[in-house]
Amino acid sequence: MLQPPDVSLTPLLPVLIVLAGAVSSTLLGFWVSRRILTFINLGAVTLSALSLGLLWNRAASAFGGSLQADNAALLLAFVILTGTLMTLLVTLDTAWRARVSFPEFDAMLMYAVTGCLLIAFSGDLIVMLIGLEIMSLSGYVLATLQGSRRAEESGLKYFLLGAAGSAVLIYGIAFVYGATGSLNYAAIAEKTSVLNPENTAILVGGALLMLCGFAFKVALAPFHQWTPDVYGGAPTSVSLFLSTVVKVAAFAGMLRVFGGALENAPGWHSVLAVLIAATLIVGNLAALRQTNFKRMLAYSAVAHTGFLAMALLGTPQVGGAALTYYLLVYTLMTAAALAIVAALQRSEEGFSLLDMRGLYYRHPAYAVALAVCLASLAGLPPFAGFFGKYLVFQAAYQNGYAWISILAALTSVAALVYYLRPAMLLFMPDRTPAREYSLGQRTPTTLTVALGVVGVTALGLLPNIWYSWVANPAIWTLLVGR
Amino acid sequence: MNSFTDWLPTLMIFLPLLGSLLLLVTPKTFRDEVAGFIAALTLGAGLAIWRGGGSELFRWDWIPPLGITYSVQLGGVSLALALVTALMSFIAILYAARRIPNPGPMLSLILAMETGLIGIFAAQDLLLFYVFFEDALIPALLMLAIYGKSGRMAALTKFAAYTLFGSLLMLVSIIGVKTLGGSPTFAMTDLKQNLVTGSAQTWLYLGFLAAMAVKLPLWPMHAWLPDFHEQNHDSGVPDVMGTLYKVGGYGLFTFAIPLFPDASLELRPILMGLAAFTALYAAWIAFRQTDWKRLLAYAGLSHMGFVALGVFSLNETAVIGAMYLLAFQNLYTGALFLSVGMLQERIGSLETRVGGVMTQAGALGGLTMALWFASIAVPGMAGFIGEFSILLGAYQVFPWLAFIAGITTIAAAAYALTAFQTTFWQARPAGSVTVRDLVHTEWLILGIPLVVLVLFGVYSTPALNLMQPAVRAVLTALGGN
Numbered sequence: 001m002l003q004p005p006d007v008s009l010t011p012l013l014p015v016l017i018v019l020a021g022a023v024s025s026t027l028l029g030f031w032v033s034r035r036i037l038t039f040i041n042l043g044a045v046t047l048s049a050l051s052l053g054l055l056w057n058r059a060a061s062a063f064g065g066s067l068q069a070d071n072a073a074l075l076l077a078f079v080i081l082t083g084t085l086m087t088l089l090v091t092l093d094t095a096w097r098a099r100v101s102f103p104e105f106d107a108m109l110m111y112a113v114t115g116c117l118l119i120a121f122s123g124d125l126i127v128m129l130i131g132l133e134i135m136s137l138s139g140y141v142l143a144t145l146q147g148s149r150r151a152e153e154s155g156l157k158y159f160l161l162g163a164a165g166s167a168v169l170i171y172g173i174a175f176v177y178g179a180t181g182s183l184n185y186a187a188i189a190e191k192t193s194v195l196n197p198e199n200t201a202i203l204v205g206g207a208l209l210m211l212c213g214f215a216f217k218v219a220l221a222p223f224h225q226w227t228p229d230v231y232g233g234a235p236t237s238v239s240l241f242l243s244t245v246v247k248v249a250a251f252a253g254m255l256r257v258f259g260g261a262l263e264n265a266p267g268w269h270s271v272l273a274v275l276i277a278a279t280l281i282v283g284n285l286a287a288l289r290q291t292n293f294k295r296m297l298a299y300s301a302v303a304h305t306g307f308l309a310m311a312l313l314g315t316p317q318v319g320g321a322a323l324t325y326y327l328l329v330y331t332l333m334t335a336a337a338l339a340i341v342a343a344l345q346r347s348e349e350g351f352s353l354l355d356m357r358g359l360y361y362r363h364p365a366y367a368v369a370l371a372v373c374l375a376s377l378a379g380l381p382p383f384a385g386f387f388g389k390y391l392v393f394q395a396a397y398q399n400g401y402a403w404i405s406i407l408a409a410l411t412s413v414a415a416l417v418y419y420l421r422p423a424m425l426l427f428m429p430d431r432t433p434a435r436e437y438s439l440g441q442r443t444p445t446t447l448t449v450a451l452g453v454v455g456v457t458a459l460g461l462l463p464n465i466w467y468s469w470v471a472n473p474a475i476w477t478l479l480v481g482r
Numbered sequence: 483m484n485s486f487t488d489w490l491p492t493l494m495i496f497l498p499l500l501g502s503l504l505l506l507v508t509p510k511t512f513r514d515e516v517a518g519f520i521a522a523l524t525l526g527a528g529l530a531i532w533r534g535g536g537s538e539l540f541r542w543d544w545i546p547p548l549g550i551t552y553s554v555q556l557g558g559v560s561l562a563l564a565l566v567t568a569l570m571s572f573i574a575i576l577y578a579a580r581r582i583p584n585p586g587p588m589l590s591l592i593l594a595m596e597t598g599l600i601g602i603f604a605a606q607d608l609l610l611f612y613v614f615f616e617d618a619l620i621p622a623l624l625m626l627a628i629y630g631k632s633g634r635m636a637a638l639t640k641f642a643a644y645t646l647f648g649s650l651l652m653l654v655s656i657i658g659v660k661t662l663g664g665s666p667t668f669a670m671t672d673l674k675q676n677l678v679t680g681s682a683q684t685w686l687y688l689g690f691l692a693a694m695a696v697k698l699p700l701w702p703m704h705a706w707l708p709d710f711h712e713q714n715h716d717s718g719v720p721d722v723m724g725t726l727y728k729v730g731g732y733g734l735f736t737f738a739i740p741l742f743p744d745a746s747l748e749l750r751p752i753l754m755g756l757a758a759f760t761a762l763y764a765a766w767i768a769f770r771q772t773d774w775k776r777l778l779a780y781a782g783l784s785h786m787g788f789v790a791l792g793v794f795s796l797n798e799t800a801v802i803g804a805m806y807l808l809a810f811q812n813l814y815t816g817a818l819f820l821s822v823g824m825l826q827e828r829i830g831s832l833e834t835r836v837g838g839v840m841t842q843a844g845a846l847g848g849l850t851m852a853l854w855f856a857s858i859a860v861p862g863m864a865g866f867i868g869e870f871s872i873l874l875g876a877y878q879v880f881p882w883l884a885f886i887a888g889i890t891t892i893a894a895a896a897y898a899l900t901a902f903q904t905t906f907w908q909a910r911p912a913g914s915v916t917v918r919d920l921v922h923t924e925w926l927i928l929g930i931p932l933v934v935l936v937l938f939g940v941y942s943t944p945a946l947n948l949m950q951p952a953v954r955a956v957l958t959a960l961g962g963n
Contacts, residue, residue: 340602380620381613391548394657405657409650416646417639424627424638466546471547 011060011069014077015117016050022110029103035092037106042088044110049081059396059478061123065184068123071475072320076120076252079328083245086335086451092239092444094342095163097437098235100145108145109241112138115354116249119256123480124184125173128253132169132217136162139246143234150348154233161216161226169213175206176262185261185480194266205269210257211268211275217250220309221278222300228286231298236350239294243301243338244331251308256325256443259316260479273313277407279306284414293422294341297334300377303415304330307392310404315397320476322395325472326388329376329459333385336452337373340366343440351436353422358430363441367426369453376456378419379412384459387467487530491537491556492566494527495601498571505586514579517589521572524596528565532558532948539606541669549660549667553606559735559805560603561759562945566809567603567726569934571596574722577820577927581717581827586718587628595723596622602729608656608737609668612649615693618727619645624957625723629715637706637713648693654856655689658682659741672799673848674740674959687745690738691753698730698786701760711779716832718823721775722816725782731789731808735801739793740959746796746958751880753794758883761787765893769900774822774832777901778815781857784890785811791887791926792872796960800875802953806945807810807868810935814856814865817931821850824924825905828917834901842917849920849928854902856935861940879884 009016021044025037060069078435087109095101111134118131140162144155175241177183179202180191192203212223217226222428231239247280258268290296308330311323344366345351360367376383389412459466501520508516531537536557544552556564574592578585598618605611619642626638640863658678660668665676678686695703714720739746761784785807792804824846825839826832840847855864859870869891877884910917920928937946 158612375620381616386613386616387545390653390657393654394661397654397657398661402654402658405654406651409654410647412650413643413647417643420623420642421635421639424635425622427624427627428634429628464547467547 006062006064008060008062011055011062011067011121013051013055014048015114015121017044017051018110018117019114020044022107025103025107025110029107034095034101034103035105035206037103038088038092038275041106041110042085045081045084045088045113049078052078052081063123064244065186065197066123066127067121069121070478072083072255072474072479073121075324075470075475076248076255076327077117078243078323079248079365080113080116080120080252082328083248083331083335084109086331086339086448087237087241087245088341089444089448090240090335090342093440093442094235094237094445098146098237098348100235100238102145105142106146108138108141112142112241113245116245116252116366119249120252122253122256123186123258125176125261125431126183128256128380129170129173131249132253133166135246135249136166136217137224139226139242142238142241143230145238146235148348150233151235154230157226165213165223168209168216172206172211172213175202175209179203179206185256188261189263190478192262200266203265207262207265208271209479210262211271214250214257216276218247218254219302219305220275220311221282221302221306224279224282224305227302228295228298231301232292232295232350235348236294236338236345239298240335240338240342243298244335247301247305248327248331251323251327254309254312255320256479258312259320259476263316269313270311273401273404276306276309276313276404279303279309280408280411284411284418287418288414290418292350292352293356294345296353296418296422297337297341300415300419301334302379303411304334307389307408308400310392310396310408313401313404314399316476316479317473318398319395320479321467321470321473324470325463328466329384329388329456332452332455332459333373333376336449336456337377338372339372339445339452340370343442343445344434344436346437350466353425355435356422357425357428359426359436361429362434362436362438366441366449369449371423371426372453372456374419374423376460378416380416382457382460384456386460387463400450487534488538488540490527490531491540491554491604494524494531494556494568495554495597495604496916497524497527498593498600499597502590502597505590505593510584510586513586513589517575517593518572518579520593521568521575521596525565525568525572527566528556531561532565536561536948539671543803546612549665550609551607551667551669552610553669553671554604554610555606556604556737559732559949560952562805562809562948563732564600564603566812567596567599568810569930570722570726573816573820573930574719575816576923577717577823580627580923581823582715582719588625589626591621592719592723593821593925594726599726599729603732606671607667607669608659608673611737612656615649615729620722621722621875622727625720626710626714629720630713633709634713634740635757641706641710644696644703648696648703651689652693655686658686658689662686670737670740677741677743679744683742684748687738687742687749690742691734694730694733694738694811696730697728697733697904698790699728699783700730700756700786700790701763702869704760704764704783708776711775712773714775716823716826718775718819721778721819725815725819726812728782728786731786731793731804733792734807735956739796739956743960746794750794750796754791754876754880754883757787757790757794758886759787760784761791761887761890762893765890765897769893769897771901772834774825774834774901774905775819777834777897778818778822780863781894781898782811782815784894785857785889787890787893788869788872791876791883795876795879796957797875797879798953800879801957802946802949803868803871803875805949805953806942807865807872809945810864810868811857812894813931813935814853818850818853818857820927821846823922825850829915833862835904835909837904837908838906840906841910841916843919845920845925849932850906851902852932853928853935854898854934856939858898859891861939862936864935864942866875866939867942
């Protein structure tokens with residue numbers, strides 16, 4: 001008897017709306033200007049975010065569980081869409097200056113977001129992999145699109161290392177399939193709880209290979225080498241996208257796979273702990289030595305990967321909530337900081353730390369906003385970055401990784417130094433001529449910055465606004481789907 | 483619940499912050515008045531709480547899923563410190579308005595910092611305490627960044643790095659206290675019922691101690707202090723706030739003793755030794771300083787050694803003395819920083835060897851002298867009661883350490899009087915500018931703290947009555963040592 005396939009498009013709605021935006025950018029690009037396309041895409045992203053509300057608490061799934069629109073997916077999708085919205089707003093102002101103002105740019109961006117959402121909604125390894133590849137391939141194009149030597153270098157590095165990362169990941173998936181005989185998260189989770197010894201070795205191998213693959217994507221040391229070059233070389237609006245949306249999606253994948261499917265698999269926890277320790281040390285210490293602000297933010301993104309990944313060491317119930325809370329805060333503050341860089345830089349190299357001196361006296365609003373973002377990135381209360389840090393510290397601590405918490409606390413001191421130094425430079429009186437682009441302050445960028453600053457302040461004073469959505473442990477116990 | 487008095491601590495905490503934001507939109511001509519009014523109102527709120535005999539515990543669930551509460555209470559020691567903070571912030575604003583051209587940002591920052599400081603004293607929830615503790619840091623850094631001298635970046639980095647090194651270890655410790663103790667929330671009332679025991683308590687205490695040792699400061703975590711004061715604005719206004727920010731002694735008293743009673747007893751000899759050494763060492767270094775601000779920084783450090791000695795001794799007399807000294811040293815150290823600022827305004831230098839100022843500015847010299855007397859614990863001034871009680875109490879625990887600390891009072895007289903002599907007495911160098919004496923509000927700025935110091939030096943009962951029950955309540959956690 002032939003079973004009809006379980007096709008249901010409702011759970012796919014948020015992904016489809018974004019895909020529609022991408023397709024319309026591809027086709028309409030022949031007739032209308034990019035600006036109009038960007039507004040269409042902004043609408044698509046907003047609609048997609050609204051459609052998340054429709055699916056809330058429905059625990060819908062489709063394609064035999066390959067696609068899960070459970071609350072975890074919806075929350076992660078919300079973070080992804082927030083980042084996308086901020087990216088699109090920033091590109092309205094800066095894409096023409098970065099010479100990437102083509103319809104293709106928008107199309108690629110929206111395809112990448114489609115991939116990102118697929119990862120969050122994935123219910124098996126194949127869907128996750130397809131999403132990851134759509135996201136990565138579009139990301140390579142975005143990084144290269146500018147057509148300058150810097151962008152080409154950045155894109156090629158991203159492509160070569162990203163492709164290697166994907167290959168390792170696929171190899172890992174093959175191992176896991178070999179060990180458990182399934183690609184479905186739920187089935188894998190079921191098999192890993194009762195496993196005979198000869199399969200264990202293959203499973204551990206597979207889990208570790210997948211961990212390496214993901215480590216490439218989220219930039220965990222020692223697989224982070226591409227990050228500063230790619231983020232530093234790509235146009236700033238693209239760096240914004242790569243360091244927020246793409247990273248959130250990769251973490252969504254990690255949460256699904258390691259917090260869900262492989263939660264009971266042995267071996268990967270301790271390896272992840274070592275990778276995190278290396279990331280915290282390398283990322284924070286390297287950022288301390290940077291003189292270019294954009295490159296410093298790239299290293300800070302690496303360091304933040306370390307903090308974010310600490311959540312994966314916790315139990316999924318605590319860690320999932322911590323990770324999702326932190327991801328939103330991370331997106332808000334990183335996007336707002338990079339939006340200001342994109343607006344005020346003279347060239348796509350960003351600006352050097354010394355150029356920031358006295359910015360408060362020339363662009364008071366942006367300077368204060370940037371200082372707030374930096375304080376939040378540094379984890380100072382009352383900004384939301386503090387609660388993000390607190391939550392991941394707690395998640396790791398409670399699951400027996402106190403040493404990682406202490407190491408993270410110590411490396412945070414370095415982080416605070418490199419965040420606070422530029423923040424303080426902003427307020428130091430300066431008599432030399434301005435070295436930033438003086439016409440950078442434009443409405444869409446200001447909207448992004450305002451969203452970021454209001455977001456981190458509100459979430460810092462009343463973290464419950466967002467935390468109450470993610471706090472329910474039941475959301476994170478069913479990461480594998482039903 | 484919910485009567486007006488329950489809201490008073492919250493009002494006192496956030497009123498300055500509101501004022502700070504209000505100043506951003508106030509026209510330039512009214513800024514000084516608005517800032518002064520807000521600071522006076524805050525002080526008034528504090529006095530109202532005092533008149534009502536301290537406030538009840540006010541508790542609101544801030545982030546229920548995480549067990550973080552907004553618990554505040556001002557009473558006893560915390561009220562005394564909050565009052566001193568409000569008074570000195572008011573005086574700092576008076577002087578900033580007078581001294582600093584275009585003082586808008588400075589006034590804003592003073593008020594913002596006041597919120598953080600009063601919050602630190604009012605917090606009865608460990609995580610809320612941490613939040614306020616870090617909040618006060620941002621205005622302190624900004625004051626240094628905006629108004630500091632040429633070497634401020636290094637000083638700023640050092641200050642931030644030390645503070646955060648300590649406070650992040652404290653954060654891990656705070657998480658540990660709740661997780662290992664199994665308390666439902668971070669509120670002190672819950673934490674006290676779910677104490678961590680055994681060796682874990684010692685480790686958590688060490689984490690907590692890291693932050694408090696930086697903020698006391700206690701040797702060897704003090705290196706940020708002299709640079710911080712030296713690089714800050716000449717007026718001494720940020721230094722007043724920096725002095726108020728030395729909350730380590732209070733943090734240890736309110737949180738560490740009740741939460742880590744066994745560890746406090748266990749580490750008592752080492753910590754008291756460190757404290758006594760800090761007091762003596764700082765006094766010795768102070769003697770060698772030729773910059774008034776560095777000298778005051780080390781003098782303050784020496785006093786903090788005394789405070790630490792009192793707190794670590796866990797003896798009732800000594801702890802009361804420590805809290806008394808902590809509160810009142812804010813007055814004289816702060817006022818001395820301002821008097822140094824006035825001196826700098828007149829002679830353009832912070833050197834301790836300018837000579838002869840007294841001949842032309844008798845009132846400045848006289849008031850400075852009187853404040854120094856308070857600082858070196860001359861009987862009849864509030865500082866004496868604090869230091870004497872500490873020594874008396876510490877003597878009952880470790881006589882030798884009390885003796886070492888006792889030497890410090892002699893050393894203090896030596897460094898203070900030598901520097902005073904070379905600045906205010908001796909001959910005024912030929913051809914140097916005429917020094918103007920105190921004018922207008924400058925009388926109030928140095929006078930008010932002095933009056934308070936004399937008042938509580940002669941008639942200490944109100945302050946002692948305020949502090950004693952609070953200290954007794956905290957020390958009961960030790961089960962009577």
